[in-house]
Amino acid sequence: MASNLTNEVVYAKLKENFGDKIGELTVPFDLLTIEVTSNDAHSIIDWLKKDDTLQISYLTLMGAVHYPEDKGRELAIVYHLHSLVNNFRIRLKAFISIDYPTIASITDIHVAANWLERETYDFFGVIFTGHPNLKRILNEDSMDYFPMRKEYQLEDATREDKDDRFFGRE
Amino acid sequence: MGKIKVDSEMETINGQGFQLTMLDKAIGAARASSVWPLPFATSCCGIEFMATMGSNYDLARFGMERMSFSPRQADLLIVAGTISKKLAPILKKVYEQMAEPKWVLSVGACASSGGIFDTYSVLQGIDRVIPVDVYVPGCPPRPEQIIDGIMKIHEMVKNESLRRRNSSEYKEMLNSYNIETDGK
Amino acid sequence: MSKEINENLEDYALDRSSHETIDGDIATLNLGPTHPATHGIFENVLTVDGEKILDAVQTVGYIHRAFEKLAERRPYNQINTITDRLNYCSSPINNIGWAITMEKLAGITVPKRVDYMRVIIMELARINDHLICNSVVGVDTGALTGFTYLFQQREAIYELFEEVCGARLTTNMCRIGGFERDFSEAFNQKLDAFLVNFPKVFKEFDDLLSRNRIFMDRTIGSGPISAERALEYSFSGPNLRAAGVDYDVRVMNPYCSYEDFDFIVPVGSQGDTYDRFQVRQEEIRQSLSIIKQALAKMPEGPFHADVPEFYLPPKQDVYEKMEALIYHFKIVMGETNVPVGEIYTSVEGGNGELGFYLISDGGRTPYRLQFRRPCFLYYQAYPEMIKGQTISDAVLTLSSMNVIAGELDA
Numbered sequence: 001m002a003s004n005l006t007n008e009v010v011y012a013k014l015k016e017n018f019g020d021k022i023g024e025l026t027v028p029f030d031l032l033t034i035e036v037t038s039n040d041a042h043s044i045i046d047w048l049k050k051d052d053t054l055q056i057s058y059l060t061l062m063g064a065v066h067y068p069e070d071k072g073r074e075l076a077i078v079y080h081l082h083s084l085v086n087n088f089r090i091r092l093k094a095f096i097s098i099d100y101p102t103i104a105s106i107t108d109i110h111v112a113a114n115w116l117e118r119e120t121y122d123f124f125g126v127i128f129t130g131h132p133n134l135k136r137i138l139n140e141d142s143m144d145y146f147p148m149r150k151e152y153q154l155e156d157a158t159r160e161d162k163d164d165r166f167f168g169r170e
Numbered sequence: 171m172g173k174i175k176v177d178s179e180m181e182t183i184n185g186q187g188f189q190l191t192m193l194d195k196a197i198g199a200a201r202a203s204s205v206w207p208l209p210f211a212t213s214c215c216g217i218e219f220m221a222t223m224g225s226n227y228d229l230a231r232f233g234m235e236r237m238s239f240s241p242r243q244a245d246l247l248i249v250a251g252t253i254s255k256k257l258a259p260i261l262k263k264v265y266e267q268m269a270e271p272k273w274v275l276s277v278g279a280c281a282s283s284g285g286i287f288d289t290y291s292v293l294q295g296i297d298r299v300i301p302v303d304v305y306v307p308g309c310p311p312r313p314e315q316i317i318d319g320i321m322k323i324h325e326m327v328k329n330e331s332l333r334r335r336n337s338s339e340y341k342e343m344l345n346s347y348n349i350e351t352d353g354k
Numbered sequence: 355m356s357k358e359i360n361e362n363l364e365d366y367a368l369d370r371s372s373h374e375t376i377d378g379d380i381a382t383l384n385l386g387p388t389h390p391a392t393h394g395i396f397e398n399v400l401t402v403d404g405e406k407i408l409d410a411v412q413t414v415g416y417i418h419r420a421f422e423k424l425a426e427r428r429p430y431n432q433i434n435t436i437t438d439r440l441n442y443c444s445s446p447i448n449n450i451g452w453a454i455t456m457e458k459l460a461g462i463t464v465p466k467r468v469d470y471m472r473v474i475i476m477e478l479a480r481i482n483d484h485l486i487c488n489s490v491v492g493v494d495t496g497a498l499t500g501f502t503y504l505f506q507q508r509e510a511i512y513e514l515f516e517e518v519c520g521a522r523l524t525t526n527m528c529r530i531g532g533f534e535r536d537f538s539e540a541f542n543q544k545l546d547a548f549l550v551n552f553p554k555v556f557k558e559f560d561d562l563l564s565r566n567r568i569f570m571d572r573t574i575g576s577g578p579i580s581a582e583r584a585l586e587y588s589f590s591g592p593n594l595r596a597a598g599v600d601y602d603v604r605v606m607n608p609y610c611s612y613e614d615f616d617f618i619v620p621v622g623s624q625g626d627t628y629d630r631f632q633v634r635q636e637e638i639r640q641s642l643s644i645i646k647q648a649l650a651k652m653p654e655g656p657f658h659a660d661v662p663e664f665y666l667p668p669k670q671d672v673y674e675k676m677e678a679l680i681y682h683f684k685i686v687m688g689e690t691n692v693p694v695g696e697i698y699t700s701v702e703g704g705n706g707e708l709g710f711y712l713i714s715d716g717g718r719t720p721y722r723l724q725f726r727r728p729c730f731l732y733y734q735a736y737p738e739m740i741k742g743q744t745i746s747d748a749v750l751t752l753s754s755m756n757v758i759a760g761e762l763d764a
Binding site: 210212213214217218220221224225226237251252254256257260264286289290291292310312 | 387389390394416420423435436439443501505506508509512523524
């Protein structure tokens with residue numbers, strides 16, 4: 001199915017409305033990817049949903065990526081949105097620092113973000129302000145660390161039967 | 171009625187209307203022919219278990235027609251699928267709620283040892299929380315392998331001594347898992 | 355115990371102002387983690403007034419196996435085994451979705467024959483998945499016969515998968531670049547026999563339930579959701595189509611030559627259990643039609659792309675030729691060079707849009723791999739779908755939504 005919108009048109013509209021809160025136009029593998037400032041991600045996603053020509057109202061995926069070397073911008077919150085009417089996909093990225101990992105929650109715009117944000121909190125420790133029920137969802141409530149961050153290993157830290165010598169982790 | 175031999179090695183005296191055999195053998199045969207399983211199916215092995223219950227690999231011909239989902243009425247706990255650390259206390263509680271005599275069959279690599287998931291959230295084998303009788307390896311095991319595991323359970327059921335569940339070694343083993351022995 | 359329940363209710367912050375009750379007490383019922391009717395491990399704490407459900411609080415994560423962390427440790431061709439175990443009822447679709455993602459990242463184009471072979475396998479897997487869901491809906495209304503008949507037909511599909519890859523359920527079926535071997539003569543014969551025998555049994559199952567007065571009374575109106583709410587919850591797949599929105603990834607963003615095939619996307623109207631059942635029934639018929647079209651138009655040609663860096667060479671060459679030996683070693687040890695990039699691809703899985711968000715930094719394992727799991731998104735809507743319904747409707751709604759625990763928790 002062909003799309004009614006092109007990457008350039010959408011980027012131009014966003015730049016017109018949000019100016020310097022929008023980053024550069026990049027198109028990895030034909031998907032429009034834009035970096036946005038973390039304070040404005042909420043209003044940009046809201047505008048994308050409400051705009052009559054764009055109608056980008058379907059939240060496909062939301063998650064985080066941890067870049068431990070990028071000081072001040074360690075956590076990237078990535079939103080994948082889709083317009084079913086126009087067959088257009090877009091990816092937004094907002095960078096936040098790991099010392100103060102908060103960003104506004106988008107559950108008031110997209111109801112599906114409720115569990116996606118809980119999962120991101122569970123794995124990376126991102127605090128979503130305004131979320132109705134920000135608790136762990138997949139791991140146990142008693143877990144005291146955020147497992148997907150790069151500094152933690154895959155295996156259970158308290159295991160006693162695997163000999164590290166055989167796994168090259170001496 | 172006099173024609174059924176319970177144990178081929180044992181000399182039984184068959185006559186008109188009576189049969190003489192050992193109590194252990196009679197009870198073992200009766201138990202083995204009507205084990206009521208509790209399918210504790212969590213993931214992919216559960217689908218292979220459903221295929222075993224289906225008509226091609228029919229588990230009902232071994233007396234397991236009625237899947238009892240209530241632990242109070244089950245003899246065999248079939249754990250098929252990955253058990254995570256979040257689910258382990260629930261598995262233990264289900265095991266404690268079963269009445270003696272009870273057996274446990276661990277189906278699949280994940281239930282036996284954690285499988286391919288050597289991660290922070292998966293229990294590396296259910297024998298960390300409950301005692302297991304037979305392990306069936308495979309990912310997932312073919313229905314024929316599951317039936318083989320059940321045949322081995324039947325062997326164990328047939329040959330179990332009536333005093334085993336009250337013996338001190340059995341109680342010690344249960345205590346090593348911190349399992350309550352008075353039932354709740 | 356009641357103190358604990360009350361504390362839990364405070365904890366879950368249930369909105370008690372919405373609770374209306376005629377005369378009596380509100381009870382709390384645990385449709386617990388190990389329950390025969392929930393096909394999988396989910397916990398729902400229901401607040402009920404008699405049989406009517408007022409609220410539900412969910413706990414998931416009982417089978418969390420940390421796929422995303424595991425994927426950061428495995429080289430690219432070993433992640434196949436992880437994708438198998440997402441929606442394990444239709445694992446070839448997950449595998450082929452991963453192969454398509456890797457092929458886009460590495461810039462590989464596969465020959466047409468591979469596309470058509472993949473389409474046949476994916477549609478067989480989709481039939482597999484829908485058969486489980488529909489027969490289980492039958493079981494939950496009390497019709498156990500359909501289950502036994504359809505599971506026997508699923509054995510025929512398992513035999514077809516065994517001909518291609520050797521395994522029944524967790525097929526691990528794709529190679530980046532194509533298939534390991536062409537479809538054998540036995541596969542073609544078995545597929546022809548399947549296409550003749552299966553529609554007859556399927557028609558029997560359909561005659562048993564589709565226009566059955568009891569089944570219709572039980573399922574119509576049970577667990578409804580409107581199209582607007584379904585879109586807000588990011589539903590996809592048969593659940594969304596039953597609510598009235600014709601979003602199918604195969605039509606909207608075609609992959610794997612799906613644009614060459616002619617098929618209808620069935621759509622319901624009310625989003626209740628009966629609509630979901632009928633949508634899946636019709637999708638099974640459409641899948642059969644797609645398989646027949648693919649067999650009729652199957653092009654000749656190679657069954658894999660010519661990419662020695664990613665595609666394992668034939669074993670005979672590994673023993674005789676030097677380059678084949680080196681490539682084999684590099685691929686198996688995971689030392690192939692993968693381009694740097696970030697990509698999101700999605701395929702139409704058995705339950706909806708299954709997406710792969712992959713960030714590669716050129717190393718031997720992904721930097722970040724996130725799975726877009728349709729079950730995780732639509733299971734959120736379950737409390738809203740069962741509000742005001744009876745407990746038996748709740749059970750029926752859950753089984754007709756086809757929530758697969760492996761995909762829910764990853």
